Amino acid sequence: MDLTYGYEVSKNDPIVGALDEAADMLAQAVFPGAMAVNALPALQYLPEWLPGMHFKAYGHKCRLLMDEIMQVPLASVQRKMAAGTARPSNIGSMLKENNGDLDGMDLVKKVGLSMYAAMTDTTSMGITVAVHAFLLHPDVQRRAQDELDVVVGRDRLPSFADRDTLPYVNAIVREVVRWKPVLPLGFPRIAIQDDIYDGKLIPKGAMILPNAWAMLHDAEKYPKPEIFSPNRFLNKDGELIDDEVTPAFGFGRRICPGRHAAMSSLFINIACMLSVFSLQPKKNERGEDLPVNVTYADGLSSRPSSFECKFVPRDQAADNVLGKFADDDAHPAKVPAPDTMT
């Protein structure tokens, strides 16, 4: 929200709640086969009272939610711009360039929604997957912390300037994206003409689901693919290899335009989290670790279920950094604007 609208989110923010609800509804509706109208578009012309037409009410609710979440943050940017209190944001810049053109305004609204919707759920799911992996693999956590301690030290949080010197943390980011791809079957495509692939006909009009999960779990490329192992992205000298796990971000002209922002965001979140916290499973009353039970949803996006765990400050040095961070308005780990990311 900050990057897109310069909007600071509050606890239980109603806009974020509405966006989450819309993202859930969308994930349930757009998956091929989820609704009969996806396969038989002519159904849209039948009246709503007929059996099986519940998708119309569903679509209507989605539309109202979309209108609300497009309009409310945009209006907030406009109000702040008029008052001279707007923070820099992508939508703020687009509004400045738009000069009140109404068609342009419609575009600005939709760009804002696409940016926010495409970046939020995906990136937060990636962070949740990372936490799940750390609970299962304390050794990975420790190795990343050793790297962070040597490169960054113990008196500040990591920043983007440290990124090139933290190969193991970068390898973790890639392994998170590979291990549990957020969009395991990518986005569907339609063949625009007959095609032959591997001796088989793909007829014009056929829907294609790019199976990113299978590509990222190909045992020839990624031995023991079900195991979370960041080492697979490092060569024998501990340097990152070339594999940038692009199937997780789609294919061709419609490949995710936010992939570099996503990797940057995962990097800074994971690096900061591990530099100050030890992530631990919850314990029972006898002090034994409780099992970490996480399931991943089927559907367009593979959302992890919620689970409990503890974020324990690593030691006094971590406590000091957290204290400094809480007081620091300059916010050292803030994500830079997209054009400054690599």
Ligand code: HEM
């Ligand atoms: C871990 C995080 C993310 C993952 C795994 C991810 C993955 C994807 C995938 C698989 C697609 C479909 C590509 C295709 O059709 O072939 C996509 C599309 C898209 N992503 Fe991301 N994404 C992430 C984060 C982001 C971020 C941070 C942004 C914005 C800054 C973003 C913006 C978009 C947009 C606008 C599209 C639609 C592109 C189009 O249809 O032309 N994504 N993303």
